[in-house]
Amino acid sequence: MRIGYARVSTNDQDTQLQLDALNAVGCERIYQEKQSGAKQDRLELQQCLKSLRAGDSLIVWKLDRLGRSLQHLIEVIADLENREIGFQSLTENIDTTSPTGKLIFHIFGSLAEFERGLIRERVKAGLAAAKNKGTKFGRPKAFNELNKDMALAMFNGGATKIAIARHFNVTRQTIYTLLKAYDS
Structure with missing residues (x-):
């Protein structure tokens, strides 16, 4: 048909x-x-x-x-x-x-596959150049060392995990993970 x-x-x-x-x-x-x-x-x-x-x-x-x-x-x-x-x-x-x-x-x-390969190579080259210039990839860290120490001090001072999370504008899970790392 x-x-x-x-x-x-x-x-x-x-x-x-x-x-x-x-x-x-x-x-x-x-x-x-x-x-x-x-x-x-x-x-x-x-x-x-x-x-x-x-x-x-x-x-x-x-x-x-x-x-x-x-x-x-x-x-x-x-x-x-x-x-x-x-x-x-x-x-x-x-x-x-x-x-x-x-x-x-x-x-x-075949031409389309060739074009995809060229695009892939250009992306890899661009990522390598950015990395060489010092660009950081991925999600930024929720805490630096100073904030980690502050969060731990707040917890030891009686602050709740929820209050600490709100103070640093992070999730409760981030605070649980941080505190668990310090317990170990």
Whole structure:
């Protein structure tokens, strides 16, 4: 079964051009919606993807109608491929039911993976540079040594754990942990 999906971003836009193209290639059912492609939780798209069965083909007028990010497109197409469902984009002339179409989409996937690797390397390099400059990572300590001694003195002076926690603006658990460390 050939199932189409048409999408426009705003209510001011019209899906008629997409519907005409999808009907021309013989789509038996067409899901359409008016919602931004940046949103991945599009109701009609979810229903469309759920309705597809092995041997079916999902057809879109243009790749950007299915999703805005390459990562999302690759995830959707990989899911379709795993479920033995074909994919066709009319404007880009991509058809994953043919060997050439599969090759093109795998090239897209490789490029996306390469891009993710580059981003990962840049993040690691940025973290290393920040660390070399003395930037501290992680959550700051709730207490310095002076505050620890003050909290212990307050407790020994009769203050409750809750009062100490409020004084230092920390949780009671932080005070329990601190006092337990001093008991050891």
